Amino acid sequence: MAEGARQLDETPESATVVVIGAGPAGLTVASLLRRCGIDCVVLERRSREHVAQRQRAGIVEARAVRMFESWGLADLVLGGPPHDGILEFRVDGESHLVDDSDGSEGPGARLCPQQVLVQKLTAAHLADGGDLRYEAADVTLHDLTGDRPMVRYRSADGTPHAISCAFVAGCDGEHGVTRTAVPDGHLTAHTLDHGIGWLTVLADAPPPAHPLLAVSPQGFAAHFPRGPHSSRYYLQCPPDDDPGAWPDDRIWDALRTRLADPALTAGPITDRETFRLRGLVNEPMQYGRLFLVGDAAHIVSPMGGKGMNLALYDADLFARAVRDQVRDGDDTALRTYSERCLRRVWSDQEFSHWLTRTVHDAGDATRCGPFLQRLARARLDRLFSSPAAARAFAELMTGLDPAQDRPASTGR
Template sequence: MQDSSESTTVVVIGAGPAGMAVATLLRHSGIDCVVLERRSRDHVAQRQRAGIVETRAVRMFDSWGLTDRVLGGVPYDGILEFRVDGRSRLVSDSDGSDGPPARLCPQQVLVQKLTATYLEDGGDLRFEAADVSLHDLTGDRPTVRYRTADGTPRTITCDFVAGCDGDHGVSRRTVPDGVLTAYAFDHGIGWLTVLADAPPPAHPLLAVSREGFAAHFPRGPSASRYYLQCPPDDDPDAWPEGRVWDALRTRLGDPGLVSGAITDREIFRLRSLVHDPMRYGRLFLVGDAAHIVSPMGGKGMNLALYDADLFARAVRDSVQGDDTALHTYSARCLRRVWNDQEFSHWLTRTLHDAGDAEPFLRNLARARLDRLFTSPAAAGAFAELMTGLDPAGDAVAQKVPGNLSALGGD
């Protein structure tokens, strides 16, 4: 069967939030790109993950003039409820700045709207692309090869490849050994995550008790996502519905918690991972392909949107003759990655240690929570980290030279 060849400016590998954000922003800038996704459209559209698009990300879409088209969900009032041994404390993430607030927007809704916007603008999106492989990444014109759903081999020549295919995708695996440094951390904590047709809370709820951590988040007008701390190697089958609801009522301090049909449950281990640099030649890693962050703080999807914004702007500048932002892409992304990793780690340790850790660590964690609840300065720092608003830091990061050691002479 004869190979069919074509050419474009950017090939985007992966059609999740990172890939579709990259593609939508590029297309909005008038830059040609092709998106390749190994799964079906239905599979991608229904993957349920994070639910809050932080304030910074909402304002990023606003700066592109895309907020109304790509963001579903409802405005988030910025109030988090912390419940310690049944006692409720409300904390605001508002920093008092003007502009649109965060949105409660499940990942699948964001992906669906990004996909629709990209296609409405004439975008090229190819699902069920098999055997994707990347070649000549350190040359002037990389090539991407794949097979269509009917087995036809295809080759695309491009200027840049955006690796948006996650932690287990082909993009990062293509980078030669020794080029990237991986920084990995296992928190030693497991979460049972439960999706149920049950009333959402008034505010996202994080609960601490001697029985372990628990959380309750909205996932729509009549759906909720729950989290229960458990051993990282636990078995979901060890959590029948009765045990799940009993544990939630106890840990959330809500004996009257309304139950509902559980539609999904799984156990995952909290871990963090950062790869440095986020570029190899003309391959740029975006989102989970470059970094994984513990879910505490809701930074994973938002970091992917940040990467996508920087990459799209860098390509737009490059097309106009300025490669500066391409060279600083990795350094600028990684500054925010490490900042969000630190925040997520701090919040993870605080809320888990405050529950069932040994007494010294438990008292340290509870002192941190008390400071958050009583100190305006601590609450302000927390709000800045939750919203993702850090304009001064971004200005500094723009001046930081990227790691050019792995750019293939670029």
């Protein structure tokens, strides 16, 4: 063994928590731990510039807004205007406005693109003295079932590092190193492929008055705000479609047709890509002292905007669990972390699946058949006409479901 390696093994750094990944999940974990006075190190394989520009989700739901508020972080990390609580469904050109606020007290959802949240979380964490290390390569995890796991990596200049810690937070997404560090046989992956593709388009074009979901015989389309002068569009397409098959003119023609808006204002398209709508849940979300957070544990179809918000929910539960262990020596929340997270995960998976099937099946009957199309249209009719159905939809959209947030009863 080389002398440098021996020295590295003898004198590793020490931290209570090592957070792998500096997206919304990892930065939220780190920020909440700092609020508790718990030291952590964040490792991110990409550059700060790359992470700060990743375009993803656009709405921070009410539950997550209130979570940040409870930690005293809302004013620091949430950008964008409040969501007015109105969602527009446009079915064959006919508009239906649905209130997706459940009427509960407290602040509502915020129109906050993921990159804005990440930028603000990064700035707040660094201003608070946080330890955030970018371009960390060759990250490996060791002794996850022992008392002090070890995390090894190489910094941008090639220098090897090792950090001994009490806990590892795996916040590095589906394809990150933390999930793959779990030995075979310890995780069960539940998957679903919807058989549906989306072309997602980012353009410098006026946002809609309200987030818009459109059903038409030509297929599903959506229009969401991504800032005062920017919009995100979605177009249903074959799952393996090539983005190159969608030149600008074809995109705008399809959007005007499916959104039933012949006067839709076009703008420069800055990004386009296709992806498959699918669901994934890894159970359990813990292995030894490794805890999976966000996309490392679950992927949700974009319908309903649950992906990033589930990650924020996981981060909150994990940070509170570590706080209880470090401050009070109480490991109850850590032992039940996976169980509590998965209650919310499966609830949101079900809602996302329901909404995904409804808006896609209600459109082009050549894909699902006329029977399923009529069932989907019946569900939409019920949503538009039944106050009870509208209230249930609003509760699930808002992200507030007290039955899911209560810890399991321990009896007497």
